Amino acid sequence: MGKSKSRSTPYRNLGARSRPRADEVQADLALAARRAEDGSELVEALTTEALTPTQRSPEEVLTTYDKLTLQIEEYRRCALAATAREEAARTREEAARAREEAARAREEAVEADRQRIRTDLNLAAQAQAEAEEIRGQLAQAEARLDERDAHLRDQEKAAEAGFVAEAERARAALDAELAELRRAASAEVAAERERWMTERTEALAEIEQTRRERLADAERVHAELAQERQQLTTRAQQLDYDQGALREQEIQLERRERDLEREVTARAAAEVTALDRDLQILRIQYAAAQEAVADLHRRLAEREQVLLKIGSSDPAHVLDEMERLRVQNAELRDKLAARIGDEDLDRLRWLEQQNRELNTAREQLSYELQELRGAALADRINNLQVKQLADAERHFEVLTRGYEGRIAELRSAIDALYQDRPDPGTPLFPRCVAMDDDPALDEPGEVSGDLPDLAGFARSLQTTMFAEHDRAYRLNDICVLLGGLAMSRLHLLEGMSGIGKTSLPRALAGALGTDCAVIEVQAGWRDRTDLFGHHNTFERRFEETEFLQALYRAQTPRHRDRPFFIVLDEMNLSRPEQYFSVLLSKLENDDGVPIQLVTRGDGRAPRQLVGGTSIVLPPNVWFIGTANQDESTLEFADKTYNRAHLMELPAQRPRLDRRPVPALPPYGTDALRRAFKQARRAHREDEKAVLAFVEYLTGDLQEHGRALLGPRVEKQLRTFTPVVVAARQGDPTGEQPEYGDADQDGRSLAADHFLAMKVLRTVRGRYDVTVTGLGKLREAIRTAWDLHKMAGEPVRCVRLLDDEVHRRES
Template structure:
């Protein structure tokens, strides 16, 4: 009882005391007590009623909280949608602005194209008019030239006829005068004889006169004196006639310096010459007739017109060149316009699909490479069948060597339905080139088997090969490897990248894989292949090419219990933290997209790296958990495997670029300038030659046939001539390649009937011609010093039976381009 009283006494505590004790009671508890008091009957509480009341209150409270959360979620949703809409509107307006700018650019380009087309039409019209006027003037010139030639012929004939008539007339006159003079001379001589006879008779009469009558003597003396005077007169006249005859003869000599007979002969010769000139005139070209016209035309007006017309034609040609350049620019602008149109269409498509792409957080980042990963796990299909065939036809290393390999490839090529023929020398050079460099260049004329050689080699040994056609528009590595799209978050791998990736997969790691870059110099090699040229110089472990900066792997959409169990057993602090990340992302084994947005990118990458490194597979064990390519290093770098070779084919014409020394020095070069001939043989079976087997044969050749290019006497002698006269030398890279090329070439030539020394010189001949002497291609050999050095090199090559190098120097010394 005392106990009860004490209880009541406690219940009747003073207000001051009650106030002091209520400080520790919460407002919710006070409200609860008040409600309990309200339902209390006679100071006792009905528990069921209190429980019912509390449940109602709890339901009400939960409902209020639910409504409050829904309100908040609606508010957040509205805010998020508003923000998302603003972002979309902003991007839409940006894209719209870009589209407008592109339209403006397009209109400007079309306007420029129309203007250029108009100028081109006007210029073409002018050129056509100029050509027509030129043709008309040339026709007139031909007619006038023909008239001048005909007139010249007539004048020549008339002049010749007049000269001939004058000569004949003079000849007749001279003959008449000569006859008259000769007659007078005879008459004078007769008269002189008569006078002499008379003088004798007179002398006799004088003798008689001395003894006769003086008067008669005097008379006779007078007669004698008269006779003597007559004789003197006749003699004077004779002397005059003789002088006149001499003058006539001098005139005849001075007239032509020849006799009338000779003048006649000269006339006949002139007639023959005129006839010959007529025949030659018929054989003259239009240009020669124009030249004759210029020579015969006394007036220079027409010549001036021709010169002016030539100047106009030259200006027209210059204008034509300018217009052709303008046409080329027009074609370029049209290509750019087509590209802009394509880009515009692409942007429109991107604009239409932007919302869908941004909302999508699943799907493969790089479908092409992921598909290759899936193919490697398949146990059927073409790739799987080829791998089975390789195992069935795998060659025994003990029965295979390099000479047998060359024989097999040569026979396989000649036994095909469409046979191809290759010489032993070219096959030795090709295989030795594979040993010394993973980049080969096959150049020369079309149709000589450049592209077919690597194809035949790969077919004969059951290797893999793919031909990638190089395009003239390639300007950087992305044209070769592929592009990453920031909108779709996807990487589009090019055909080359797929082959590069496939060659490194487990199924192909021991298969010889060849990628052919067909017509590799349609674009500049150093533009799109620069990364590979640098990387291939390094050791094999560093042969890596970074595709993109972004990790192309993805978080799996679900994980397995195996992953959680593995993480539970991990003890490191980092992996314990990673376990908590997995718990957040995969609380029910499936990826929680809401939680994904809260996890940092670094944690995602750490998880991807862990799952990828452990090679976890999905529940069905059909593929790896991590999405995206599985064989990339760090998810973005592809490795160049040692079993992969690059072969470039090259033409040398106006449509291609010159291959630079940087490329030639790093590659092995083989030139095909004529198609080899042979006889078709029976078809033989393929064999499977693994990469490891080929590599062992290369190493065995280097061990069996050692060669040191730096100390080889012949190479040093040739280098001294090249260095002293042309400033050309061997680089370390070339010497290193020779140290591998020559032993493999010699090993491949065993049993060919050639000595090792002959094979060494053949191998050096290939290396010098295509890697060293080609640097002399644009050096003139016409100067005395260069010609002497060239002759010295040629003799050196001839003495050592280096056929390719000798042919090159013969070509250079002839001065041909």
Template sequence: MMASVSQIAPLVGESVPGWSEDTVKGFVTKLPEGDRSPFLTFVDDFARLGARAREVHDEVKAKETSLEDGRAALQADREGLVVERASMDEARSRFDADALKLATERDEVSRLRNELVGAKQELALREAEVRGGLVLEREASLKVLQEQILALERQRDQLPSEVSRRRQELLEEARREAAHVLEAAQEQAASLEQKETELALQDVGLKRRENKIRVEEEVLRTRQRNLQEDARQHAKDLLEEKETEIARHVREIERLRKVVSGQQSELDELDALRQVTGDDPEKLLHDVESLRAHNKELDRKLQEMRSSQSEGDAKELREQRDALQRSLDAAKGELFGLRQQEEQWKLSVMERENAETMRVVLEKHKALLGSAVQELRAQVDDLIDQGKEATAFPELTRMDKELALRIPTVPAPALSALVGDLQARIAHAEEGKQLHFSKEVLQLFVGGLAMSRLHIFQGISGTGKTSLATAFCAAIGATCTVVPVQAGWRDRADLIGHYNAFEKRYYEKDTLQALYRAQTEAQGDMLHVVLLDEMNLSRPEQYFAEFLSAMEVSQAKRLITLMESRPASGAPALLVDGRQIRLPANLWFIGTANHDETTNAFADKTHDRAFVLELPKHGPSAERIARPSDRVTWSFDSLMHLFDEARRKHATHVKKLLSALDSCRLTKILNDSFGLGWGNRLEQQMVRFMPVVLECGGTEALALDHMLATRMFRDGKVTGRHDKRADDLRVVEDALNAFWRDAKLGDTPTSCLTAIEADIQRLERGG
């Protein structure tokens, strides 16, 4: 019991000044023996209550500290968000309001704690009254105290749960608000990044448009320089212009004749005037000069007379001078009139002479124009006659004559040995360096030859996209036509050429010549490649659209229309109806592609019809490959025969694998969650592609992994989407691995998994 007294004494000492542990113990020893036991029981209960109150107090302090720490952490996060995004001020204000609410709740807890302390103080005062000798009121006080203690215990018991509940609510509310703030921050950050991306794309688009406009202007200027105008219309217009000019000159001659006639009349009048006056202007001018000299002499004499004679003599002289001056003025007026007549006469003579000269010049010019018009008519007639006799396709017609003897070819080696032979031949295809491509890359490439007539080689600069195509052609004796794609290509005329109606001639570009050459008797059994260098500088869906459509139909219907009507004469022998060219089976289009701000992304229309090969970066190989001793030209027919045999050999196995793929969990997830299916085109491509890869020594895992990676697990399909989360991709990853295990494919789907992992990292970074 004394232990309980020792426990409660410090509490009383805190509440009642002057009370110590000894005071409390002395008070207990002075109580009557019968009252001591209940009081000590009360003291023990009170000690436990005090200990519990102290624990509650400590818990409240700990919770307050935790809340303060949480508030400080939230404040720090909020300040970090303010630093990162100035636009988060509004969210910070809301968070401050919530923090104020949290402080209010904390004040409420503090108030409850203060009430508890007040209750303890009141209890201590009541105990003091008991210790002061108020024995009569002890039982009532004890009863009241017990009731208060019970109430306090109930309040105490409720207080932890209430504090815990309230703390949990505040924490949940704070977490929700923090999550909301973070989510808003992420959304705003994503919005800002999206806007920055859009601005960057707009900037890139503007630059592309500027570049495209400059290129188009250059193309237009080039075309304007190269295109010739319609000679017949030009000759007609020139003839009309010259005839109009001749008529104008004739009218000018008539006008000048009238002017000459008028001037002749004026000359006649001037001659009549001369006859009337009896003098000519020169004589009158001489008389005026004589009078001026005489006048000067008189002025001199007048001055002399002024000095020697009287006033009367001076007056007489002045009168004489005035008379002479009047005579001089009259002579000047007459001279001025004569000078005007002289000027008019001179002008009339000059105009008459000029008119006569102009008449002579115009007559000679008219004669020259007549001769030039006759020569021009003769030249136009010659051009028209030559156009009627010439062929519209000079290069294709030349091929009919020069490529008539078949070039010898050799059968391609069996597919089991083909890749090794091809690897050795490619290694030494270019003089001065050894090219090394792995067998896996060549196995996929040969499988692609069987799958599609359109190939797309992708990869960073220096991975050998162009070298693989050119070295392959050099290794097997195929014809390779390199066509650099230009920015601004819009239609098939940029690729194969166009027809000039005036010249009645088709401008046959390299691609058109390659298509025709592949069908000639000389090269019909050879492989041909048209290498579209930088294929995506312009959109293939525009300039290559007719070829993409032709690849979807049977071989007999693969026709490209060159002209609307058949030329009058001279159509090449291999054109269908003289105006359509067939897309030959022994020709492949191989396009190289880079991906930067100057290029365009491939649309699904192009991507789904092509065999896409991502070439990895590789360093120089230490392996030395022996140079083949002979140069060969593989037979196209023999290669197609090998592809057909491989397809028949592995058809059942490939269809069984495709059936398992179609019914697996991966297919269901792709269909339900991503809206993707395999489609008939993909299944047909797999049936042609996978058997050849297997026969070339490749594995099922290699072939299937490549097809899935280039068809399904590429940007815009499974990966690269903003409407999916990282967890969605992990579900796909698990399903893919499960199918690989169930199908017992052995190797892992490296390309697919790499694409999925890269996209998961992008999504986790908030990309």
């Protein structure tokens, strides 16, 4: 069975069209219709044959009928798909027709403007013709005056022949008439001149009044700015002073915390010792209590034995029994007394008395024994307390000796600090002063004032970087990099680790014969002090960071006229909107106010610092930040993306042929900037074409991608495009592997890169942009690409949108 084949191809084969043309849709639709008709005829024929039982069996007929029915359904589905494709093509044609109507309306508006301009030119031509006519009339008047002068001369000659009186009268009349004409003309010219002078004076007065008002407004604004600047300077000085005071307080608090920690440790040890002593006392008391309890248990057991011997365990019964026995004993004694004699009775009473005395003595001895046992226990407790007090005394002696030793160490440290404290004449910025004394940096570098040809310059950079630094980069990437140098002084290089993000600015600096400083960004950076350093008030010196030293080295005579690159490696380990905020504002709008490092300088001041306290942002410095996209990094804010030029390097480097490379002349910063300006003058048409391409997509970008084009983006596009076009001129180089953009010229390369990196990048992660909207946006870009006759394919835009669709779908 025939199935319709999709015309969309994988992204890596971007040479084929992914959108069906109208003629293809019509052909597919006609083919599907013919197949459907052929299938219907076959079904009718076979159905007719199936009715004749002599030719085919019923099973064969039914099988053939089912197959043909399925084939008809397949043909109908193809026809429906072709119809849908035709409807889509018709919709796109209507959209294109609407866009053509809009373009035609724009052309009509332009033609109307041109007509108005022609009308104005015609009016100007008519005014010029009228002026020429007036000049002709003046010439005729002058000719008539000349004729009258000639007539007067003739009359003078006639007067010489005898008509003197008549000639005099005629001459006097003509002179009077001529004088009257000249006087009238002079009066008219004077009145016109007076009117013109009055109008000119009034206009000049009005202009002067306006100028004075604007000057007053400017002076007022300038005064307000100066006042605000003074207030900001005062606040900055106060903040620096407060920061120094806070630093001193932090040092004091740290010392107090250490002392408190030692004191708490000592007190804790003393408390532990006291608790140990109390624990021993409690243990002794617990042992004594256990002995008392054991004694009570013993007595209780004895009494229980006695009660068992008695035969009862009930105390009331025992008391009754004792009372009964006492009564019985008294009766028995009475009976005995009645029986025994007096001698025996006396002896019995003496024995009872002895028994009572012995019981009393026994009880007294028991009480004394308990007292002796209590005294012994108290003696044991006192001995333990004395021992614990002695241990505590020895412990406090050890602590005292430790504190005395620590105090001696602190005194020695304080004495050493005061001895090693720098002299007030020591430079506040020692490393910057050392650069001033370095003869290699103090000697001006030689630079070429010639304007480089950007096309040859880009190819020379490619071969020089590969030959001298063994770093191969694509020519398109180098052209885009040059356009980025013209567009912004902040660059962001993104991509996977190990593809040469840090090596690119190093190789570029080596090829240009200049310097490149690499600064490793730390994850804990929060403010400008992490970038520039801070003032150590105790040691009276400034902690100069590598970034500050690089910024100062760029201003030395050796580098001030050459491009200088400062690489912020792993720039998104921390938030650039915090620690890089001062430079973000300076790069956007440099007001000429230097960046203040300290409130006042001490010792010898570096030559390149303003007032010994502030540093300016030199115009020859470009900042290049590298960024990895993983879980250890942070996402750049739109504030940083909008001000920067963004590049993503490919995963693989191209293979280049090694060949001898002539040395590049050391081009200066001014020469490069003049070359960028010359490229903009030479390629204004390409600039307008790329701008028209981007503006054509404004509605689709806003509708399907929620992307807006601001004035800053348009300004960057006008600066970026001409340099890329100028650098990409000439035959393309054969590079392997190629990433689908080998067929792009400078105009299409600039449009593709700028649209992808500066506009479409904003759709990443936006939840209000759907997969359907991304597909429509991709189709709109392809349509606009073909409509504006761009070379090649928009590979970067399509790759970005496809990756975003794949990310959302997975």
